Structure formats: structure tokens, C-alpha cells
């Protein structure tokens with residue numbers, strides 16, 4: 001199957017000589033939710049802007065919906081809806097007019113039924129005759145999405161979609177993005193909230209200093225790079241790790257009441273069984289035991305700050 005977005009050997013050098021993107025290769029499949037993670041200044045917005053035709057590329061080839069973004073700009077652009085970071089929507093216009101106008105910009109014939117559907121899905125239907133300036137911040141954000149969806153794009157870019165929104169709206173937006181995916185829309189989002197990627201993404205790409213350093217299915221990423229931790233609360237305090245355990249990846253908590261055993265998520269559980277057996281053999285009792293898996297956040301921090 002042809003990917004919805006295809007980026008080949010993409011480079012971006014800004015005027016002044018700063019290279020913001022270095023030989024990016026990436027394919028995004030139809031109907032997936034792809035999260036692009038990276039620290040500030042890594043190149044996320046630059047990449048999105050190039051794919052959407054807002055910024056020129058320096059070299060390489062980019063296709064959206066199968067169309068070359070330079071040679072077939074209009075067709076490529078038509079396949080894309082972009083929800084930018086900035087909310088630049090303070091106006092006297094009504095919600096309905098603003099969304100209808102956005103559709104017109106793409107040269108598409110009016111389709112009130114589609115606009116109604118979009119407004120209803122984004123819980124903006126009741127506000128359709130309200131002026132934009134009277135909307136709350138959260139509603140303005142929904143409006144940005146409605147505008148991006150007005151021309152029925154098959155690809156939706158969300159640049160930091162939930163930055164600064166409250167928890168409830170964030171959950172609503174996640175729900176909405178999932179619904180869009182069910183409708184077959186391909187979704188690419190950049191986010192600083194690792195939780196967002198963890199919750200929603202099918203695949204995750206990590207970008208650092210203009211380079212894609214990893215692209216992986218979320219589940220594989222978690223199991224490949226994730227760590228598990230077993231914490232044993234001891235019946236009696238230990239002053240140091242017993243000699244029988246020195247070869248194991250075990251640490252003792254500062255207060256001496258907890259043994260912490262760390263192992264790879266993929267590793268089989270034999271190590272745990274061996275540890276518990278050894279503890280039994282040398283007479284160390286424990287009151288409780290807990291396991292914990294590392295979060296995507298810990299994996300991400302490990303990747304970008306080494």
C-alpha cells in the first residue's frame with residue numbers, strides 16, 4: 001500500500017546556514033496515528049511546515065496523498081488539514097462562516113452537510129452562529145480543528161494539539177482524534193506530552209537535532225526499551241546487599257527496607273524466580289512486592305538526553 005506521507009532524503013538549511021533537518025526518511029501509513037516526539041528546537045515544526053508547503057525544503061522529496069508537494073502542490077495540499085500551534089482566530093466572524101470560508105480556500109464547492117457534521121463532532125454546533133471572539137479558549141481550539149477538517153482532508157496534522165488545555169478538553173480531543181482515525185483519516189501529531197503519545201499513537205518517531213533517531217510501533221518501543229522494576233519491602237532492615245545477591249542487578253534503598261531489582265521488559269522472568277529463591281534460602285523475608293514498568297517518558301528522556 002502506498003504511504004500517505006513519504007519523506008525521502010529531506011534536508012532543510014535555513015538562511016544563515018543552520019541545518020534544521022538532516023536527511024530525514026519517513027513513511028506514514030494510511031489511517032495511522034503517528035506521534036512525532038522531540039525536544040524544543042528538534043525540527044518538528046520545520047518538518048510539518050515543509051510537508052504542508054509553508055516552508056521550502058532545501059533538498060529531498062516529499063509526497064502527501066501520493067502527490068509531490070512541489071510539482072503537484074495544490075493536489076498535495078488539498079489532502080492535508082493543518083491545525084497549527086498558534087490560535088490566530090480572534091474575529092467578528094461566526095463559527096459557521098469561518099469554517100465554510102476555510103473550505104472555500106481549497107476551491108471546494110460548499111457542502112453544508114459536511115460542515116454540520118464537523119461542527120457537531122467537535123461540539124460546536126450550538127455555537128455555529130456565535131462570533132469567534134466570544135468563544136472560550138477550548139472552543140477556539142476545537143474551531144481550529146473544524147477549520148482544518150472543512151475541506152475533507154485525508155491527512156490531519158496536529159501541532160501540539162493540547163498544549164495549555166485542561167485535562168477534560170485534552171481527553172475530549174483524544175477521543176475526537178480516535179474517531180477521525182476510525183473515519184480513515186491519517187493523523188500526525190507533535191506533542192510535548194509523552195502521555196499523549198503513550199495514550200494515542202500507533203507509531204512513534206523521535207527527532208533530535210534535526211535527525212530522526214527512531215521510528216517504532218509504540219508497543220514494540222515500550223517492550224524493547226522499557227525496563228521493569230520489582231520492589232520488595234523487607235521485613236527487617238538490611239545494612240548492605242547480601243553477598244549471595246551481589247551478582248544480581250539489585251539495589252538497596254537508602255533506608256535499608258527495600259530491595260529493588262531492575263530487568264528488561266523482554267527478558268524472561270527466570271531472574272525474578274531466582275532472586276526470590278535466593279532470598280528464601282538466605283532467610284530474608286519480605287512483606288510486600290510491587291512491579292512497575294517504565295513509561296514512555298522515561299524511555300524518551302533516555303533517548304534524547306544521553
Ligand SMILES: Nc1ncnc2c1ncn2[C@@H]1O[C@H](COP(=O)(O)OP(=O)(O)OP(=O)(O)O)[C@@H](O)[C@H]1O
Pocket residue numbers: 014015016018020038039040041042043044045046047
Ligand atoms: N526561520 C528560521 N530561520 C533560522 N532558523 C530557524 C528558523 N525556524 C526555525 N529555526 C531553527 O530550526 C530549529 C528547529 O526548529 P523547529 O521550530 O522546527 O523545532 P521544534 O522541534 O518544532 O521545536 P518546538 O518543540 O520548540 O516547537 C531550531 O533550532 C530553530 O531555532
